[in-house]
Amino acid sequence: MSDLILFWHRRDLRISDNWGLAAARRVTSQVVGVFCLDPEILSGDDIAPVRVAYMLGCLQCLQEDYQRGGSQLLIIQDNPAQGLRKLAVALGAIAIYWNRDVEPLPRQRDRSVEESLTEVGIKVETFWDQVLHSPEAIFTGSKEPYKVYTPYWRKWIQQPKPEPCERLKSTGLTEAQEKAALEAGAIALPTAKDLGFIWSEPFILEPGETAASDRLEIFCDRAIYEYDEGRNFPAIDGTSVLSPALRFGAIGIRTLWQKTQEIIALTRSDEARHHIQTWQQELAWREFYQQALYHFPALATGAFRQPFDRFPWSDNQEHFQAWCQGRTGYPIVDAAMRQLNQTGWMHNRCRMIVASFLTKDLIINWQWGEKYFMQTLIDGDLASNNGGWQWSSSSGMDPKPLRIFNPASQTQKYDPEAEYIRQWLPELRNLDTAHLVTGKISSGDRQACGYPQPIVDHNRQQKLFKSIYSQLKA
Numbered sequence: 391m392s393d394l395i396l397f398w399h400r401r402d403l404r405i406s407d408n409w410g411l412a413a414a415r416r417v418t419s420q421v422v423g424v425f426c427l428d429p430e431i432l433s434g435d436d437i438a439p440v441r442v443a444y445m446l447g448c449l450q451c452l453q454e455d456y457q458r459g460g461s462q463l464l465i466i467q468d469n470p471a472q473g474l475r476k477l478a479v480a481l482g483a484i485a486i487y488w489n490r491d492v493e494p495l496p497r498q499r500d501r502s503v504e505e506s507l508t509e510v511g512i513k514v515e516t517f518w519d520q521v522l523h524s525p526e527a528i529f530t531g532s533k534e535p536y537k538v539y540t541p542y543w544r545k546w547i548q549q550p551k552p553e554p555c556e557r558l559k560s561t562g563l564t565e566a567q568e569k570a571a572l573e574a575g576a577i578a579l580p581t582a583k584d585l586g587f588i589w590s591e592p593f594i595l596e597p598g599e600t601a602a603s604d605r606l607e608i609f610c611d612r613a614i615y616e617y618d619e620g621r622n623f624p625a626i627d628g629t630s631v632l633s634p635a636l637r638f639g640a641i642g643i644r645t646l647w648q649k650t651q652e653i654i655a656l657t658r659s660d661e662a663r664h665h666i667q668t669w670q671q672e673l674a675w676r677e678f679y680q681q682a683l684y685h686f687p688a689l690a691t692g693a694f695r696q697p698f699d700r701f702p703w704s705d706n707q708e709h710f711q712a713w714c715q716g717r718t719g720y721p722i723v724d725a726a727m728r729q730l731n732q733t734g735w736m737h738n739r740c741r742m743i744v745a746s747f748l749t750k751d752l753i754i755n756w757q758w759g760e761k762y763f764m765q766t767l768i769d770g771d772l773a774s775n776n777g778g779w780q781w782s783s784s785s786g787m788d789p790k791p792l793r794i795f796n797p798a799s800q801t802q803k804y805d806p807e808a809e810y811i812r813q814w815l816p817e818l819r820n821l822d823t824a825h826l827v828t829g830k831i832s833s834g835d836r837q838a839c840g841y842p843q844p845i846v847d848h849n850r851q852q853k854l855f856k857s858i859y860s861q862l863k864a
């Protein structure tokens with residue numbers, strides 16, 4: 391009688407520091423991984439080719455890690471409730487384990503997978519892995535979920551943090567089980583092209599656990615000690631660029647945390663400690679948005695501040711296309727959108743600038759921007775993306791909601807030498823820095839460079855937004 395446990399990987403594409411996987415291995419030595427390519431997800435209209443390509447790269451690394459450890463990662467392409475049950479039955483698995491998700495649709499899917507498995511006597515065990523503190527662990531004094539970040543952070547930082555969990559070798563399938571897996575639908579890992587996605591640019595972070603761990607080391611050797619300032623300047627390597635790895639779980643959150651605690655323990659400088667803690671606060675922002683989505687699943691489809699659902703947004707398609715393509719005539723906005731389109735990633739300061747521009751200057755629905763980001767970002771993640779867009783559009787959980795970013799003053803502060811602008815808008819490379827950072831580029835220069843005139847007037851539009859906003863609040 392086999393005592394095989396299947397471990398269903400989803401947003402945890404790694405072997406190390408994997409809560410559910412370690413729990414399975416403690417029960418039995420025969421643990422085999424499985425990843426399900428879900429046709430419904432892959433045919434969604436919010437999929438970015440770069441994200442699929444990065445995910446497949448992570449899966450390839452994971453398959454190699456399983457092989458090195460003496461086991462296998464099986465790939466199936468099916469509806470999970472159906473495909474996993476068929477596979478588990480064919481292999482005689484006693485249980486399927488997985489790590490839990492906060493998103494509404496995956497939670498619904500997981501319930502149907504669980505039902506389908508328990509019907510045939512296969513046990514299901516689930517765990518919280520992608521966060522340091524589960525959404526079910528942190529509440530206000532009156533047992534409500536937090537809606538404001540700062541008190542959430544205060545509570546979050548006080549909680550003892552779990553240690554990374556052990557990495558254990560497993561035994562894999564027998565020959566007969568391998569044959570049964572193939573008959574039950576196991577396939578070779580496809581390429582992005584096989585799945586209908588094309589991505590041929592380099593990745594901002596190479597896929598897999600090793601690349602993510604190396605990046606963490608590099609970041610913690612230098613940039614983290616200047617993070618509180620460095621994180622604001624898009625022209626420098628001031629942030630970790632670990633977001634794709636966190637999105638797909640190519641690195642464990644406990645491992646990240648432990649690393650920050652190790653370097654805090656080694657430093658005698660209060661200033662260094664301050665920078666490291668600012669980075670830890672970003673990890674808490676990620677968890678704040680995850681718990682928000684878990685407790686308020688309606689965020690996925692509408693504004694947190696409900697009057698915003700009747701905001702009279704503009705439906706100007708030309709303006710929207712100009713924003714998507716980086717042709718608004720506002721250099722910092724266009725540079726950021728070109729970075730996104732060319733690399734699949736955008737610096738956080740620029741995400742805030744372009745989101746403010748779309749919603750406050752073009753007065754276009756934040757959900758259009760949210761979707762475009764999901765269609766292009768390597769780290770596209772419902773909780774963080776939705777949180778970022780609702781924050782930027784003033785529709786979300788923010789005690790000081792009305793923020794309007796002025797593209798020129800943002801540039802003067804955060805790209806004062808116009809290095810970032812020149813990097814992503816090569817047609818403007820030879821113009822004066824003063825003109826690039828103020829956006830005051832003459833009509834003749836714009837024409838000569840093939841660069842558009844500003845599609846709207848920032849001052850006029852922000853007044854218009856404010857007047858609509860005040861009526862909405864009234």
Ligand SMILES: Cc1cc2nc3c(=O)[nH]c(=O)nc-3n(C[C@H](O)[C@H](O)[C@H](O)COP(=O)(O)OP(=O)(O)OC[C@H]3O[C@@H](n4cnc5c(N)ncnc54)[C@H](O)[C@@H]3O)c2cc1C
Binds near residue numbers: 621673763
């Ligand atoms: C409009 C908008 C949309 C966004 N969409 C996404 C998204 O789809 N996926 C995503 O991971 N992040 C998103 N963010 C948050 C943030 O921009 C990215 O996490 C960050 O730029 C990733 O770069 P990094 O890894 O170098 O971050 P670092 O500065 O090194 O931060 C470390 C990690 O903390 C987390 N983090 C940092 N800032 C935030 C934040 N504001 N909210 C939530 N988590 C944060 C990320 O996991 C990040 O990798 C969005 C922000 C805005 C304003």
